[in-house]
Amino acid sequence: xxxxxxxxxxxxxxxxxxxxxxxxxxxxxxxxxxxxxxxxxxxxxxxxxxxxxxxxxxxxxxxxxxxxxxxxxxxxxxxxxxxxxxxxxxxxxxxxxxxxxxxxxxxxxxxxxxxxxxxxxxxxxxxxxxxxxxxxxxxxxxxxxxxxxxxxxxxxxxxxxxxxxxxxxxxxxxxxxxxxxxxxxxxxxxxxxxxxxxxxxxxxxxxxxxxxxxxxxxxxxxxxxxxxxxxxxxxxxxxxxxxxxxxxxxxxxxxxxxxxxxxxxxxxxxxxxxxxxxxxxxxxxxxxxxxxxxxxxxxxxxxxxxxxxxxxxxxxxxxxxxxxxxxxxxxxxxxxxxxxxxxxxxxxxxxxxxxxxxxxxxxxxxxxxxxxxxxxxxxxxxxxxxxxxxxxxxxxxxxx
Numbered sequence: 001x002x003x004x005x006x007x008x009x010x011x012x013x014x015x016x017x018x019x020x021x022x023x024x025x026x027x028x029x030x031x032x033x034x035x036x037x038x039x040x041x042x043x044x045x046x047x048x049x050x051x052x053x054x055x056x057x058x059x060x061x062x063x064x065x066x067x068x069x070x071x072x073x074x075x076x077x078x079x080x081x082x083x084x085x086x087x088x089x090x091x092x093x094x095x096x097x098x099x100x101x102x103x104x105x106x107x108x109x110x111x112x113x114x115x116x117x118x119x120x121x122x123x124x125x126x127x128x129x130x131x132x133x134x135x136x137x138x139x140x141x142x143x144x145x146x147x148x149x150x151x152x153x154x155x156x157x158x159x160x161x162x163x164x165x166x167x168x169x170x171x172x173x174x175x176x177x178x179x180x181x182x183x184x185x186x187x188x189x190x191x192x193x194x195x196x197x198x199x200x201x202x203x204x205x206x207x208x209x210x211x212x213x214x215x216x217x218x219x220x221x222x223x224x225x226x227x228x229x230x231x232x233x234x235x236x237x238x239x240x241x242x243x244x245x246x247x248x249x250x251x252x253x254x255x256x257x258x259x260x261x262x263x264x265x266x267x268x269x270x271x272x273x274x275x276x277x278x279x280x281x282x283x284x285x286x287x288x289x290x291x292x293x294x295x296x297x298x299x300x301x302x303x304x305x306x307x308x309x310x311x312x313x314x315x316x317x318x319x320x321x322x323x324x325x326x327x328x329x330x331x332x333x334x335x336x337x338x339x340x341x342x343x344x345x346x347x348x349x350x351x352x353x354x355x356x357x358x359x360x361x362x363x364x365x366x367x368x369x370x371x372x373x374x375x376x377x378x379x380x381x382x383x384x385x386x387x388x389x390x391x392x393x394x395x396x397x398x399x400x
Contacts, residue, residue: 015137019130020356022338027345034382036351038373039178039325045293046240050285054276065271071263072255073099073247074274080282081233081247088210089220090231090249098248098258099269102241103208103234106248107134109261110169110204110230113254115140119168122160124152126328126357126366128178128206131171140168142359147177149319151184154191161199169202169230175218176209176324179357179368183322186219193225208234208246211290213323214298223249230254235277237325238290245269245277294323300371301327304379311387315394327369330354333394336363340393349385 024037058065072078078094085092100106107130115121117139123131125144135142145156151174161167172192174184184192196203205222210233223231234246250258262268280286304327305320318329331337338353354364371379 012137012139015139017133017136019133020352021361022341022353022356024345024350027342027350029345029350030348033345033348033350034374034378034385036349036369036371036374036382036386038370040241040373041237041239041293042296042373045289045296047280047289050280050283050289051239051243051276054279055272057279058272058275062272062275065275067271068267069271071268072259073097073269074271074278077274077278078247080278084211084281085221085223085231085233085249088217088224090224092223092231092249093252096249096252096255098250098255098262099274100246100248100262101266101269102236102244103206103232103246103248104130104134105262105265106232106246107131107171107204107206109248109258109265111135111138112261112265113257114168114202116168120163120165122157122167122170122201123359124172124177124180126179126354126364127171127359128173129356131206132359135171136359143167144358144360145170147180147182149182151177151182151188152192154188154195157192158195161195161201166199167201169204170196171204171206172222173206173208174222175207176212176321176326178209178324179326179352179354180328181319181321181324181326183218189219189222190225193222193229197226197228203229205229205231207231208237209324211238212294212297212325214294214301215322218323227251235281238293239277239280243273243277245273297323297325297372300374300376300379303376304369304371304383307380307383308387311383312390315390325370325372327371328354328366329369330366331390331394332365334365334390337365337367338363340389343393344386344389347385347389349382349389351386 078097082092082094111134115138119140121135121140121142125146146153207221223229228251231249235243316329316331338355352368354366355361
């Protein structure tokens with residue numbers, strides 16, 4: 001007798017999906033395709049040597065790191081994270097920090113602890129697709145609040161907060177936003193916090209890019225203005241995504257619940273790796289590493305923007321981000337960027353369509369370009385390929 005899996009799978013399993021709906025493996029790509037789809041540090045910015053040395057020291061000197069323990073995370077690492085947040089303007093007690101398997105697990109722990117079917121969840125539109133991937137299986141109603149150049153649009157947010165039933169939370173990436181690159185202004189941050197406090201709605205602040213500014217540091221995290229904010233961070237963007245080490249800052253009354261949820265999920269994060277990361281981020285090397293990474297990312301962003309300006313002219317619009325990994329392009333004369341992807345892929349260049357970043361997968365004339373993992377040569381070549389296809393396509397569309 002064979003198992004009838006359709007009768008066994010949980011209802012929520014139907015909502016499980018890849019973070020990106022587009023099947024890039026099915027696209028007709030040549031061998032030398034250039035992918036603008038990445039969102040990670042390049043190989044030259046990965047800390048293989050200092051991290052390897054720190055891990056070897058931890059292996060030799062802290063063998064207890066091989067045991068079970070400290071579900072909440074290595075205290076010296078939590079202290080180091082608290083100190084860095086303090087430098088950015090957010091006073092945080094290390095006892096309110098939970099070490100997680102990247103910020104992605106932090107989002108999931110928040111969802112597991114707080115969300116029930118039918119709850120309203122507010123996000124930015126566009127928003128990080130990994131958060132949508134977490135929220136959807138919980139059966140919640142996800143509503144996208146539009147962005148402008150200063151962050152989430154206040155009137156739209158206020159109207160959404162006022163509607164019944166009251167939203168359970170507002171998820172935001174306020175600094176060098178993924179995918180739009182927008183940074184919420186200081187005034188807008190204060191106003192967002194005031195609105196959330198007025199309506200008693202939780203803010204979940206995802207802040208993986210805050211240390212990756214190009215010229216000047218961003219405003220303080222939202223957590224600096226309200227100690228009820230749940231704030232998430234990660235070493236995936238500043239060190240390496242393969243480490244899978246992030247953190248969650250929460251109000252004290254939620255900590256035991258979240259620690260218990262973490263223990264149920266995986267017992268603990270890698271204890272030796274936490275000790276190695278502590279050594280790395282408290283050494284002078286780390287600030288030098290961040291300064292070098294900022295220079296590299298700023299140069300690549302500027303190079304790509306200049307190349308796109310030459311290739312596309314008035315056919316597209318964008319604003320230069322002040323940090324982070326992404327350039328958000330909005331095409332003129334095109335209603336939906338996803339339909340252009342097969343032709344671009346055949347020409348040797350791919351991107352992430354804007355529709356991927358909305359809960360309803362709405363048609364979007366925008367697309368996200370990730371530039372950090374690509375060399376100077378590939379950035380120029382990719383912009384030329386993208387520009388060539390888009391010029392031809394937009395002419396065809398406008399001529400109909």
